[in-house]
Amino acid sequence: MKDSQPYGTYAPTGLVARIAARTVRLSNRTWGGRRLALFLRRIAIGLLHGQPLDVERFGARMRLHPYNNNCEKKVLFTPQFFDPEELAFLKSRLEPGCTFLDIGANIGAYALFVAALAGPRARILAVEPQPDVFDRLTYNIAQNPFGTVKAVACAVADKAGELTLFVDPRNRGESSLKIVGTNEGARIRVPAVTLLDLARSEGITRIDAIKLDVEGAEDLILEPFLREAPAALHPTLLLVEDGTDQWQIDLPALLERHGYRRILRTRLNLIFERGA
Numbered sequence: 042m043k044d045s046q047p048y049g050t051y052a053p054t055g056l057v058a059r060i061a062a063r064t065v066r067l068s069n070r071t072w073g074g075r076r077l078a079l080f081l082r083r084i085a086i087g088l089l090h091g092q093p094l095d096v097e098r099f100g101a102r103m104r105l106h107p108y109n110n111n112c113e114k115k116v117l118f119t120p121q122f123f124d125p126e127e128l129a130f131l132k133s134r135l136e137p138g139c140t141f142l143d144i145g146a147n148i149g150a151y152a153l154f155v156a157a158l159a160g161p162r163a164r165i166l167a168v169e170p171q172p173d174v175f176d177r178l179t180y181n182i183a184q185n186p187f188g189t190v191k192a193v194a195c196a197v198a199d200k201a202g203e204l205t206l207f208v209d210p211r212n213r214g215e216s217s218l219k220i221v222g223t224n225e226g227a228r229i230r231v232p233a234v235t236l237l238d239l240a241r242s243e244g245i246t247r248i249d250a251i252k253l254d255v256e257g258a259e260d261l262i263l264e265p266f267l268r269e270a271p272a273a274l275h276p277t278l279l280l281v282e283d284g285t286d287q288w289q290i291d292l293p294a295l296l297e298r299h300g301y302r303r304i305l306r307t308r309l310n311l312i313f314e315r316g317a
Contacts (some may be wrong), residue, residue, distance in 0.1 A: 093107075104181060
């Protein structure tokens with residue numbers, strides 16, 4: 042069911058507000074800071090009794106449900122823990138007016154972060170296949186004045202059609218077209234397109250960056266795209282979740298053959314840049 046309550050209905054109050062204000066200031070560089078933040082976060086989540094919170098994060102308004110989605114937990118209570126190296130890199134490299142594809146957008150943290158930076162000439166696609174998570178994504182997009190983010194309700198895969206998505210009920214961000222650490226009993230059918238077809242259907246002729254977080258299916262998406270797409274459509278930057286143990290091919294080697302070099306490796310992701 043889509044959320045019809047206006048933004049601000051679930052503004053933090055009382056002890057929850059004080060905890061949220063405290064956790065966002067704790068250091069993500071020390072063991073003690075991280076442990077205290079996680080401890081306080083658990084207390085606040087218990088006090089919420091299943092309600093979301095309306096907050097501003099990464100320059101954007103968001104309604105966050107910190108229960109079965111690690112992304113929302115981090116962005117709400119500890120945004121400084123949410124891919125800090127990756128976001129800093131994108132901030133340093135993306136230009137105003139860029140074209141950015143967020144594949145596996147979840148509730149839109151990356152897409153809205155880029156939208157807040159890239160100005161009114163930017164073009165941002167936020168692609169998310171899970172219907173209820175997609176509703177959260179579209180709600181968050183609608184609370185902001187950017188006008189540059191379009192949500193697309195589908196999966197991206199190596200073929201078009203209707204595919205099975207394996208849903209992890211404990212962490213919706215780990216749902217995947219592959220069975221990768223998810224509950225095999227939780228599955229839904231979702232529409233899927235290839236990355237090339239997605240770009241063509243949206244009239245995209247240049248891609249500055251793609252963030253690809255699809256729980257081990259990154260190789261299935263990129264191999265046919267790099268093989269079939271014109272070189273002019275190959276993105277300058279690729280931020281890919283590190284699925285080395287799950288990929289069926291040597292994805293870094295494939296990217297290298299297409300002119301990419303790895304320029305950053307973080308705890309969770311790999312960033313590649315395409316040479317001129």
